[in-house]
Amino acid sequence: MLESPVNAGLRALQGQSCKTGEFGSLAIVNRRVVGSSSTCGGCVMLMTPVGRTSILSIWPEPASVSDTIPDRAREFLSQALASLHALAGAVILAASSVDSMLKAKGLKSGTLYTRIDEAATNHLITEEMKLWAHEVRLDANDQRHADESAPLPSEADAKKAIEFAQALAQFLFILPALVTRGRATPEGTTAAATTPPVAAPPIVPEVIQ
Numbered sequence: 001m002l003e004s005p006v007n008a009g010l011r012a013l014q015g016q017s018c019k020t021g022e023f024g025s026l027a028i029v030n031r032r033v034v035g036s037s038s039t040c041g042g043c044v045m046l047m048t049p050v051g052r053t054s055i056l057s058i059w060p061e062p063a064s065v066s067d068t069i070p071d072r073a074r075e076f077l078s079q080a081l082a083s084l085h086a087l088a089g090a091v092i093l094a095a096s097s098v099d100s101m102l103k104a105k106g107l108k109s110g111t112l113y114t115r116i117d118e119a120a121t122n123h124l125i126t127e128e129m130k131l132w133a134h135e136v137r138l139d140a141n142d143q144r145h146a147d148e149s150a151p152l153p154s155e156a157d158a159k160k161a162i163e164f165a166q167a168l169a170q171f172l173f174i175l176p177a178l179v180t181r182g183r184a185t186p187e188g189t190t191a192a193a194t195t196p197p198v199a200a201p202p203i204v205p206e207v208i209q
Contacts, residue, residue: 065077065078065081066169066174066177068173068174068177069101069169069173069174070100072100072104073098073100073101073104073169076093076094076097076100076165077093077094077162077169079093080093080097080158080161080162080165081162084155084158084159084162087152087153087155087157088143088152090153090158090162091136091139091140091143091158094140094158094164095112095136095139095140096140097165097169098112098133098136098137098164098168099112099115101165101168101169101172101173102115102116102119103115104172105119107119107122107124112137113134113137116130116133116134116137117130119133124172125168125172129167129168129171132167133168135160135164136160136164136165139153139157139161140161
C-alpha cells in the first residue's frame, strides 16, 4: 500500500530542526502541521506544502541572537534561549553570557560580582543595570551551587535572566554597532566638510556727498 503524500511529508519532517531543537510528534490540524519541540518543550506550528519536507514558516518564530555579540557570549545566550524547558540551566547559561560579555569588554579580573561593580564604576552599565545584573548572578549562584534553601527557578525567573542578558547585549554591542554602521561613510564618497561657511562681509551703505 502506497503511503499518502501527507503522511510521507510528516514522516520526513520528523526530526528536522526548528532552530531551537528537534521536532517531536507531528500532526495535521486545519491543514497546518502542529508539533512539539523536544528542546524548547513548547508547541510549534509549521506551514509546509502537503507532501513536501520543506518548512515555509514556523510559529512562534525562533529567537535569533545578533552576530555583533562576541562568539562565546552569543553561544551562551543562544543556549539559554534554547533551554527554557530546563529552567535552572537557562538561568545559569544567561549568567554565563553576561559574564562573557563583561570579559569581552576587558573586565577579566576577580569574580562576576567584582566585574559587575567595575562595569558600573567605569560607566559601561547604569546603576539600575548593575542591580539587575546582581539579581541574575545570585539566581544563577543558587542553581550552580545547588543551594537547598533556595527555590528552583520559575519560568518567569528564567525569562528575566535571559531578558537581562539580551538587554546587556543591546547596550554593550548591538546599539554601538548600529551607530557605527549608521555613521559610516558610504564606500566611494567622502564625509561632508564640518568647517562652517565663511560669512559674507556686511554691506555698508554708500554715503552720497
